[in-house]
Amino acid sequence: MQNVLTRSRWFQAFLVLTLLLGGTSLLPTPWAYGAPVNTSQNAGQISVNEANFEELQAIQGVGPAVARRIIEYREANGPFRLLGDLTLVRGIGTVKFLQIKPQIRL
Numbered sequence: 001m002q003n004v005l006t007r008s009r010w011f012q013a014f015l016v017l018t019l020l021l022g023g024t025s026l027l028p029t030p031w032a033y034g035a036p037v038n039t040s041q042n043a044g045q046i047s048v049n050e051a052n053f054e055e056l057q058a059i060q061g062v063g064p065a066v067a068r069r070i071i072e073y074r075e076a077n078g079p080f081r082l083l084g085d086l087t088l089v090r091g092i093g094t095v096k097f098l099q100i101k102p103q104i105r106l
Contacts, residue, residue, distance in 0.1 A: 045105040048086060049079040059103050066091045080106055 046059055048070060056067035066089070073089045074080070083106060086092050092100075 045103060047106065048083070048104050049074065049106050059100050061096055061100050082106075 046055055048056070053064075053067050053071060056062055056070055057064060062070075069089050069091055070086070080086060083101060083104065084097070086100075086104075087094060087097050
């Protein structure tokens, strides 16, 4: 059992070190959230800064509650500056953000 825990700790340390050095890993890097938006690939994507309640719900994985929270966040804080700022909305964690990222734009 001790070997399994030691291997797990080693693997965690490896992932953290990989992230700190800017390499690729299984975990998303913080820079992936704020990557520049390529406008040529925006066709069919929904703007999280301009979409209304119904349009936000068209994003697979976003229901009425999360759509309402996105709009409330925009009204309170202004438009999103980075796509990764969506993780500041309650109900959108890293996993959900990575699932909806291909469907959205600023």
